[in-house]
Amino acid sequence: MKKLVFAMTLLSAAAAAQAQSSVTLYGEIDNGIAYESGLPHGHALTAETADFIPSRFGIKGAEDLGGGTQAIFQLESGINTQNGALxxxxxxxxxxxxxxxxxxxxxxxxxxxxxxxxxxxxSFDVDPQLMQEYALATLVRGRNWAQAGNGLEYTSPEIHGLTVKGQYDLGNTTSWNQGNPGSVPGQLGNAPGSGLPGSTQGRSDGLKVMYIAGNLELLAIYDEIRDGNGQFDNVYLNSRSLLTGGTYTMGPVKVYAGYQHLSAPDASNIGVYGTAGTPTTLPNGVSLPTAVDHEWLGAAWQITPATALTSGVYHANANNGNGNATMYTLGGTYNLTKRTFLYSEAAYLHNSSTSNIGLGDGYTDSYGANINDDPASGSTSTAPNFGHSQEGIYAGIVTTF
Structure with missing residues (x-):
């Protein structure tokens, strides 16, 4: 009898311990197809991953420590579900x-x-297209897709609708602003190992304030991303960003509006191209921008419980002669189940005569002339020629687990 009681006690303790801890495997798979025109060499029909949401898988867990406190962890990998690569x-x-x-x-x-x-x-909270491929990050060449390592993060509890979040990412070197030797391949800046300035990401930090009251949601984010030399050397990658926006829900319709200012006071052509001159064919009077102003307005309409329609207009203006660009978007989703839905989005991007922003994500259409504009030293960018437009449409399916 004593052995039976002892065994039951052990089983009860194990069950209690299991109830106090949890580990969850989760993820999304997003695959689709896209058609874009206005590319440097014409148009393209491509198989796509992550046009609506990043394809990813992860593990997260929590352990109850008592008194309402939990130890938590998260491990997450991004995957290209067209070829299986990380x-x-x-x-x-x-x-x-x-x-x-x-x-x-x-x-x-x-x-x-x-x-x-x-x-x-x-910032996806104030983006009518929820940071899809054609959305808030497009006209700022992927600046809102920043990465961060060596980080510390604190998020406050919600107090009367107000939540504050702060991040600080250490450089891990004896120089306060250097270190954190990550880079974003393909974006504006020199390749790692090139020996040229701006090849790595340095220290980053930021503060987010969100306020929710009834149907109103307000957001403000200030963040800094420095290059490996501790400078704000280009506006689309290593810069200061101040973003503000809000949403208001009226029945099935949610209205979005916002503004973003990017600043890179240390930007210079030498920081990007590695020489004192500009070894690429930029329009007359154009040099590397040090500031960009970005505004947007849009709405989401929940037509039925399964069907939603989204639209947004985005406008950006860069200084130092780089002109402006405007993007018009229209998208929609249809839920097949709670875990699986179909999506589609179309966009038209119009550039002024000295602008060549594309529908890429900042990785494929970085700042500067493409090989059409400058066969000698232009990049293989997917951005259009200066003053030209791009059009794109994609559709796909997402399932979550």
Whole structure:
């Protein structure tokens, strides 16, 4: 009898321990097809991944420590589900690798690789296209897709609708602003190992404030991304960003509006091209921009419980003669089940005579002339020629687990 009681006690203790801890495997797979025209050499029909949402898989868990406090962790990898490759530098847990503590009274603290959860990516809350391929990050050449490593993050509990989140990402070197030797392949800046300035990402930090009251949601994000030399050397990658926006819900319709200012006071042609001159064919009077103003307005309409329609207009104006661009978007989703939905979005992007922003994500259409504009030194960018437009449409399916 004593043995039976002892065995039952052990089983009860194991069950209690299991109830106090949890580990969850999760992810999304997004595959589709896209057609774009206005590319440097014509048009393209392509198989796509992550046009609506990043394809990814991850593991997250929590352990109850008592008194409402939990130890938490998250490991997350981005994947290209067209070829099976890892994304973002091919690191295994490239999107997130953090551990921390959370409590409903004092908030949540995390440490580790923030990865794709760098603060600027929280701007999807005020984006009518929810940071899809043609959305808030497009006209700023992917600046809102910033990455962050070596990070510390604190999120406050919600107090009367107000939540504050802060991030600080250490450089891990004796120089305060240097280190954090990650880079974003293909974006504006020189390749790692080139020996030219601006080849790596340096220290980053930021602060987010969100306020929700009834149907109103307000958001403000300030963040800084420095280059490996501790400078703000280009506006589309290593810069200061101030973003503000809000939404208001009226029945089935949600209205979006916002503004973003990017600043890179240390930007110079030498910081990008590696010489004092400009070894590429830019329009007369154009040099590397040091500031961009970005505005947008849009709406989402939940037509039925399964069907939604989204639209948005985005406009950006860059200084130093770089002109302006306007993008018009229309998209929609249809839920097949709670876990699986279809999506589509169309966009038209119009450039002024000295602008050549494309429908890419900043990786494929970085700043500067493409090989059409400058066969000798232009890049293989997918951006259009200066003053030309681009059109695109894509459709796909997402399933979550």
């Amino acid at each position: 994304t973002i530098g091919s690191s295994l847990f490239n999107r997130n690798a953090t551990v921390g503590l959370t409590n409903p009274v004092w908030g949540t603290f995390k440490m580790g690789n923030m990865g794709a959860y760098e603060l600027s990516q929280d």
